[in-house]
Amino acid sequence: MSDEMDIAPPSPRGTKRKGDESLPLPAPRRIKALAQDVVNKIAAGEIIVAPVHALKELIENAVDAGSTALEVVVKDGGLKLLQITDNGHGIDKEDMPILCERFTTSKLKAFEDLTSIGTYGFRGEALASISHIAHLSVTTRTKESSCAWRAQYADGKLVSSKPGQSAEPKPIAGRPGTQISVEDLFYNVQSRRRAFRSSSEEYAKILDMVGRYAVHCSGVAFSCKKHGDHSSGISVPVSASIVDRIRQIHGSTVANELVNFKVEDVRWGFKCEGWVSNANYSSKRTSLLLFINHRSVDSAAIKKSVEQTYSLFLPKGAHPFVYLSLDIDPQRVDVNVHPTKREVHFLNEDEVIAIICDEIRNSLGKVDTSRSFMTQSLLSNPKAPFATPMKPTVSGTPASGDASDRSGSKTAPRTMAKKPYENNLVRTDASARKITSMLQLHPTVDSGGVNDDEDLEYEYTEKEPTVCSLTSMKQLRAEVRDAMHNELTDIISTHTFVGIVDEQKRIAAIQGGVKLFLVDYGMLCNEYFYQVGLTDFGNYGSIRFNPPLHLQDLLKIAAEQEKNNAGDSADEVDWEEVVDSVQEQLISRRALLIEYFSMEITEEGDLYSLPLLMKGYTPSLAKLPQFLLRLGPYVDWGTEKECFQTFLRELASFYVPESLPLCPSTATSIEQNSGKGKQKIVDEDPEIALRREKIRRAIEYVIFPACKARLVATRGLLTGVMEVANLKGLYRVFERC
Structure with missing residues (x-):
């Protein structure tokens, strides 16, 4: 009894103790090899963290097999059932016994092959890991085989589907390709299974992963749905383009605002193509679809750099949509740095990321509809208001004093005009004060004395207009009608003139609806006077x-x-x-x-x-x-x-109005004269200044109103009309204020 009292009780687990040299040291524990079953389950837990990781491995294997159609069926977020069916080249029956053993692969033979690997999978651990934590069945048929073969796997080995039967693959009817069914995932790892909160959350992760590969894998059809549902959560046809795939998965709001760019650099050994959203789109979180050598990966460095790039274009708290496909020389990439292959490392990351972000910045600067010059984007939205709606009449107010009108208005349905949003309100009254009225007039020109008609005397004759019946003129007029661009014609016919921007490049600004456009009025006048020549032919x-x-x-x-x-060649001509x-x-x-x-x-x-051709304007x-x-x-x-x-x-x-030199600004030159500075005012030539004022008045008050009344805008004018601002886009840009 006393001996038992002398024995010190064991210390509580995890309690810190001070070293006591009087106590005997415990015997060292011997190092033992873990059981193979434990080793396999540890490896499986590193590679298959959640159902979505198992699906990622299966999708990559299916695409590596040359599939053009993938069907995914999910039950309870993939924990009960995760099934993927493809139409690839299948698996040979002779390879099925070792299919689920670790490190069995057809894509890698030597360690050096990792420096040139071009497939999705390469380690041969995916199916092995799944077979250790789930019930796995494989049905496959090659093109040469007369039937399909089905096999069951557990712990990397073939097992029989029923007790007492052979574990060998069984012949069944089936179509070419492979179907892999994963049932009861994590059935023998209860701590991992209890960590999943809801099946809907896991299903959302699966949809996200399928959507990523559906966007990237052009030429491959994808579908994903819950078990028992008739409709698919994702359905992408094989012929869909990248933009169409983004539209079907992420919505038209994103797809309508995408910008494409490509960049490559031989020095750093990479090529990159991407589709990124412009400044008209934003969301609460950044959507980054990143593929490096066709693998879906994450990169905190790329994401952070892209967000910093967009901070120049988006208001605070707004984030973009970005899809990047980055091809890097395999010798520069280390693909084997993460158990689930979520991350890869490559050489010169900072330089590559900087080049990509610079290209994104340049692309956004070129096509941002709220601040740039893109011809093709000006008519991208047919629902944009091109004309200002008429003021609504107050219901019940008669148009005249007739009693019958008042009685009739009582039976008419009362319609309430919707209050327009502030971002749809624009100045359209030409008589309203404009910003140009605040500018100081040039001192050499008296605007009150400028009159386009002061040197002209008009005489009116009683000549009857002739009707042109020439076939050639009818054909020329028909060609103009056939080349008509309806939406651009609507913009010109309802525009509000803003002002001349550059008389040297012949650029003017007009407002159409809630958008601001720059117009090459040289090109516009050329087309207008040509059409006047056609319509007034013989009656000038x-x-x-x-x-x-x-x-x-x-x-x-x-x-x-x-x-x-002509220069040197002038002497060759008489x-x-x-x-x-x-x-x-x-x-x-x-x-x-x-x-x-x-x-x-x-x-x-x-x-x-x-x-x-035009009264009030002289060429x-x-x-x-x-x-x-x-x-x-x-x-x-x-x-x-x-x-x-x-x-x-x-x-x-x-x-067409001639191109004039830029209006010289008042320049100051300092001349040394007895130690004192002397200012010299540089003025414009009076004749040029007078001509400039006449052209300005003719363009604003004669030519553009005439174009508004009768110009048929042709498709060729699209290259001379550029959208530079969109009121709705500006609201988004300045909403941070």
């Missing part, structure tokens, strides 16, 4: 010269200009012969010119008149010599239709 007014202009003198001026522009040839050509066709184009030329070569007569010279070689005088078309094109080009 005339600009008469008093005294008349000598045709030969004008052609010599144009020839001298061409000679100076310019006097060119002048004589063009003059003779125009004089010989003076009857046609006066009849159809109101262009009067005498036998002596005097020019009395030019066609007048620059400095362009007249060039116009006349081009009528020789650039007009096809041989055939009727081509003659009218080419002549009207040259006439329209003559009527």
Whole structure:
């Protein structure tokens, strides 16, 4: 009894004790090899953490097998059943006994092969791990086989489906491909099974994983549904493009705002293609679909860099959608750094990520509809309001004082006009004050004294308009109608003129609905005056010269200009012969010119008149010599239709407002004069300033209103109209304020 009292009780587990040299040291424990069953279950627990990880391995094996269609069936979030069926090349019957043993693979032979591996799977651990923690059955048929074969597996070995039967694969009827069924996942690891909170949460993770591979694997059809359901949670056809796959999985809201980019760098050995959302889309969390060498992986560094890139475009708290497919030289990638292959490491990560983010930033800067210039995006949304709706009439208020109207209004249904949102309210009243009224006028130009009509006197004749029945003109008009772009025509016909942006590049700003556009008014005027030439053919007014202009003198001026522009090749052309040839050509066709184009030329070569296409605007007569010279070689005088078309094109080009130099700003130069600074004001030439003011007034008050009334916008004008701002997009940009 006393001996028992002398024995110290064992210390509580986990209690810290001070070292006591008087106590005897415990005997060292011997190192033993773990049982193979324990080893396999530990490995399985590292590789298969959740049902979604098992499915990822099975999807990668199916795609490696050359499948073009994958069907996934899930029950209870994959814990009860996880089944995947593909139409790949199948598994040979001779390989089925070792199918689920560890490190059995057809994709890797030596360790050095890891540096050039190009398949999804390579370690041969997926099916082995699953077989140790679930009931696994495989049904497969190769193209050469006459039937399918089914086998059951447990702990990496073949087992019989019923007691007393053989464990060998059994022949059954089946289609080519492979079907793998995983039942009762984690049935023998209860601690892991109890960790899953809900089947719906696991099913959502499975849908996310299937969706990732469905977006990336072009040419492969995917479907995923719950067991017993008739409808699929994901269904992607084999022929769908990447954008269509994103639309079906993530919705049209994302797909309509995607930007494509490609970048590669030989030095760092990578290529990257991606689809990223522009500044018009945002969500509460970043959606990053990242594939490196076609494996779905995670990268905190890439995600953080992408979010920092988008912080320049999105308001605070908003996040993008990003799909990246990164191909890196296999020798630069270490694929075997994570048990579930969720992560990979590659050389020069920082440099590669910086190049990708720079390309994303450049792509967003080019196509962001709220701040950039993209021609094709201006008509991407047919539901955008192109015209301002009319003010609603108050219900019950009669239009006149008639008693019958008042009685009739009582029976009419009362309709309440919806209150417009603030981001749909824009200024559309042309009489309202504009920002240009706040700008200081140029000191050399008195705007009150500028009048486009001050040098012109108009005479009205009683000439009856003629009806043109020429087949060639009907065909030319039909070509314009066939090339009509309806939405662009609506924008032009309902626009509000904002102002001229650049007279050198001939750019003006207009407002259409809730959008702001930049318009190349040189291109717009060219098309407009060409269409005026078609519609008013044979009924033009005339600009008469008093005294008349000598045709030969004008052609010599144009020839001298061409000679100076030709440079070294000018001596190869006999310019006097060119002048004589063009003059003779125009004089010989003076009857046609006066009849159809109101262009009067005498036998002596005097020019009395030019066609007048628009009242209130006179083209620059400095362009007249060039116009006349081009009528020789650039007009096809041989055939009727081509003659009218080419002549009207040259006439329209003559009527286009000329490009003016940039308006010089007031410059200050310091001159040293007795030690004092002296300011010098640099002013614009008065003639150019006067012409600039006339063009500005003609464009705003004559040309653009005329285009608004009668221009048929053709598809060719799309390259000259660019969307630069969208009111709704601006609300998103500035909502952080």
